[in-house]
Amino acid sequence: MKSLTASEARKDWFRLLDEVAAGEVIEVRRRGQRIVIRREPSPGEGVQTPDYGPVYGSSPVDEADRWGWGWEASGLAQGRDRV
Numbered sequence: 001m002k003s004l005t006a007s008e009a010r011k012d013w014f015r016l017l018d019e020v021a022a023g024e025v026i027e028v029r030r031r032g033q034r035i036v037i038r039r040e041p042s043p044g045e046g047v048q049t050p051d052y053g054p055v056y057g058s059s060p061v062d063e064a065d066r067w068g069w070g071w072e073a074s075g076l077a078q079g080r081d082r083v
Contacts, residue, residue: 006030 002016002024009016009028016026020039028035 001025001027001036003027003029006035 002019004026006028009026016037020026020037023039026037028037
């Protein structure tokens, strides 16, 4: 993280904006307070797709049209074949 005073930031403002756009985080100190400038993440950036493997179990995906669910006395019974 780059750290500088407000006066220094004013002198190089456009260069600092280019650095922030490239991913650098800038800390500007003004009257004893810290002002942090950072780029906002793009939509979808850093978002990971959940692992749905446990939901589907070990059934092959090409047989998905045969997957089904059913109810038993104890509750939902998973993994029943519909065929």
